[in-house]
Amino acid sequence: MKKSMTVMVIALVAIVTAWSLVTYPRVGGEVLNVASRLETAVYGLQRAEIDISDSKLMSWQGGPSEAEAVIMLHGYSADKTVWMRFARYFLDDYRVVILDLPGHGETAFDPELKYDTRSQGQRVIEVMDALGVSRAHIIGNSMGGFIAAQLALHHAKRVLTATLIDPAGVVAPQASDMEKMLAEGRNPFEIASREEFDEFYAMTMAQPPWLPRMVLDYMADDYILRRESLVRIFEDFHSVDMLDSSLGKVRVPVLIMWGERDRLLHFSSAEVWRSGIEGAELVSYPELGHMPMLEAPERSARDVLKFFDKQQ
Template identity: 70%
Template sequence: MKKPLIVVVVALAVSFAVWAGVTYPRIGGDVLHLASSIETRIYGLHRAEVEISDSLMMSWQGGPQDAKETVVMIHGYSSEKTVWMRFASHFTENYRVLILDLPGHGETIFDPALKYDTVSQAQRVVEAMDVLGIQRAHIVGNSMGGFIAGQLALLYADRVQSAVLIDAAGVVAPQKSDMAKMLAAGRNPFEIHSREEFIDFYAMTMAQPPWLPRMILDYMAEDYMVRRESLTRIFEDFHNTDFLDQRLTEIHVPILVLWGERDRLLHISSATVWQNGIANAELITYPALGHMPMLEAPRQSAEDVLAFLAKHR
């Protein structure tokens, strides 16, 4: 979050919490949600429900409704739509923007009866596009969202104008990341049992994280602990989906691969797998960034994506 805005919101929220007797770290969640709500309005985004066949998906939407082109942004595993808001602010002048909370993430509830593999999630994205009357879109996905973007490019090519894969899961990395080594040793860093575990995990997610006050980090730690069981189930479904290595040559939509070279969750060596496997795929890497370039450097990554989209209108 931007420090000046967060500082003001923290002061207001703490004053209210003292008066109302709100418990800590719930205050951190209230601060985060309030600050996000203010920022999204500043950036021209509004909250909206999208009802599909098996879920009521929450979203942020913005930009001209009659824009000729749409950009759909898909977050990663355990994440939510908030990670896109500053990045998205660079698109709302000229593009219609749709940012979804996938089932089991953010404000879209977890339903144990659903499947959470990337093919099922890709189908839900298409359903959401249908509900909103979006025939084709540029798809931008990070991590698991990048895997879903790859599935869309493969299985729904007629609905995908282009796809941007940001530190995308979905292929076998030639070199093991820190997370891959932990998983091989039987420890999933996303399964959080304490604040200390969360702080170690949070350090893995970004090389240059935006500033956040301690109360928000404590809230996020508690949220991961509360959601541990559902996140474990989602991870199993998503991680057991067949990877796309053997099908990359079947992808023919324009592809841009973005990667933070300091990514500790998905090794930078994955980027060349995507680039070499998909004809004419473009690759941009960021030496100083980690797993979430759109959050660590929203302006720089947005400018690179906008330049790519301009070539594929």
């Protein structure tokens, strides 16, 4: 009897443990989704699908429909949620469109698509066409900054201004922590465990917003599940030439913003952009990392709005 009770207790513990391992990250995902839905509703952002030639892009949209448009483009492996708190400061005066680019967030990965920045930029133009937007302010972070620069270079008539926040796209004078890891044959974005995610997450921001452990574990598991698609997107993203030699051809107003503690793309790149683009402005943040719009949303938004006002 005693032996059978022991076996039952062990079995019960095993069942509870297995249930917890399966359920725990799902709860974290639900917490994140519910919090995002509530917060965007408070700000006045609404979820909407946009059909273009090769994709159905999910987005958040808000603000007066007749106002100048602002399109926000996230970085590699991120999604539209990184803009949520930043975007609230634009909604009174601008029509805001925040995209999940193909292969990110709620927009599906399709192995038949190309994910280089020129191709993603063309999809942004198709989004503008679908929404009846002739010209827009383009704001991009990291890979999204590279896409914004491609739009400023190749679709200047459609771009009112380009704001590049810690953008990829030029050769950095000094190697970042990520570039050193890549040189050693390891990509920090290729996550195989929650421990690897924690190491990667620490590289993304110097002052990250607080998140419960269960949410971070959900995010880690999501990266693990998306690893194969992220590898493919990374290959496409890095398949195009850097823009160093083309910066002098940019003819739209450009604001460069950079967190000086960026570990993914070294701050030394900021001067390459600033000196390469005629009239480009630079704002830097000594205490911030790779995503100033998420680390200090109000401060960074005010800096962008001040830049917009100068263009009036």
